[in-house]
Amino acid sequence: MLSPEMNMKPPKRKALEAAGWKVGTVKEFLNLTDAEEAYIEMKLSLARELEETRKAKHLTQKALAQLLKTSQPRVAMMEKADQSVSIDLLVRALLQLGTHLRLAA
Amino acid sequence: MLSPEMNMKPPKRKALEAAGWKVGTVKEFLNLTDAEEAYIEMKLSLARELEETRKAKHLTQKALAQLLKTSQPRVAMMEKADQSVSIDLLVRALLQLGTHLRLAA
DNA sequence: AGACAATATATCAATACTGATATATTGTCA
DNA sequence: TGACAATATATCAGTATTGATATATTGTCT
Numbered sequence: 001m002l003s004p005e006m007n008m009k010p011p012k013r014k015a016l017e018a019a020g021w022k023v024g025t026v027k028e029f030l031n032l033t034d035a036e037e038a039y040i041e042m043k044l045s046l047a048r049e050l051e052e053t054r055k056a057k058h059l060t061q062k063a064l065a066q067l068l069k070t071s072q073p074r075v076a077m078m079e080k081a082d083q084s085v086s087i088d089l090l091v092r093a094l095l096q097l098g099t100h101l102r103l104a105a
Numbered sequence: 106m107l108s109p110e111m112n113m114k115p116p117k118r119k120a121l122e123a124a125g126w127k128v129g130t131v132k133e134f135l136n137l138t139d140a141e142e143a144y145i146e147m148k149l150s151l152a153r154e155l156e157e158t159r160k161a162k163h164l165t166q167k168a169l170a171q172l173l174k175t176s177q178p179r180v181a182m183m184e185k186a187d188q189s190v191s192i193d194l195l196v197r198a199l200l201q202l203g204t205h206l207r208l209a210a
Numbered sequence: 211a212g213a214c215a216a217t218a219t220a221t222c223a224a225t226a227c228t229g230a231t232a233t234a235t236t237g238t239c240a
Numbered sequence: 241t242g243a244c245a246a247t248a249t250a251t252c253a254g255t256a257t258t259g260a261t262a263t264a265t266t267g268t269c270t
Contacts, residue, residue: 073218
């Protein structure tokens with residue numbers, strides 16, 4: 001997870017602000033540029049797509065790992081869009097699953 | 106990494122045919138899977154997008170390299186979708202240029 | 211509760227990617 | 241043609257990513 005504030009629902013946020021806390025966005029908190037934010041969001045989208053696709057095919061992480069010729073722990077990292085996972089890896093995994101991906105301007 | 110055959114440079118199809126060879130598609134010749142082919146095409150389209158964007162902004166490779174904090178030779182490789190260039194690098198470059206990349210699954 | 215399957219986390223050696231440098235080639239214009 | 245700008249190619253050290261292993265945690269049963 002990037003930071004606790006990320007999952008904060010509006011009510012909680014209001015409460016914090018009432019208590020004197022200044023709560024900004026995760027992006028502000030981490031000093032992310034627009035490009036960095038877009039990159040992370042793209043990775044998160046791919047990760048979610050991978051997990052959804054796996055579940056739609058009724059595969060465990062272990063079974064998917066065998067299909068992709070990698071390990072269950074790496075699949076877990078992929079689905080969490082871990083920092084150690086590249087967009088390349090996610091894209092290749094989805095393409096191997098037959099997903100018709102389009103990544104364009 | 107993709108299969109080893111993918112590192113092969115595209116054969117000169119015309120030359121082969123002129124010499125009497127019957128050849129199929131590059132994909133067949135290199136034994137590319139659908140996934141490998143899709144991966145390459147995605148990289149190529151990102152590379153083209155980068156070059157077009159650079160030219161639209163009237164930048165030389167050297168100038169773009171400075172913007173991206175890399176070198177002119179690397180920009181040349183990126184625009185050629187060289188095997189040493191990842192989709193990650195291309196995506197980050199485009200995002201830094203303000204390109205709004207869309208991901209369609 | 212215990213037993214088992216599924217998922218998550220930590221670590222690390224091997225490999226792949228990246229930026230940089232040097233150099234070569236190509237393109238343009240006087 | 242020569243001089244110069246732009247682009248391309250080769251190489252390599254530093255870094256990041258990858259697959260694997262071991263282990264821990266979580267979830268789902270009876």
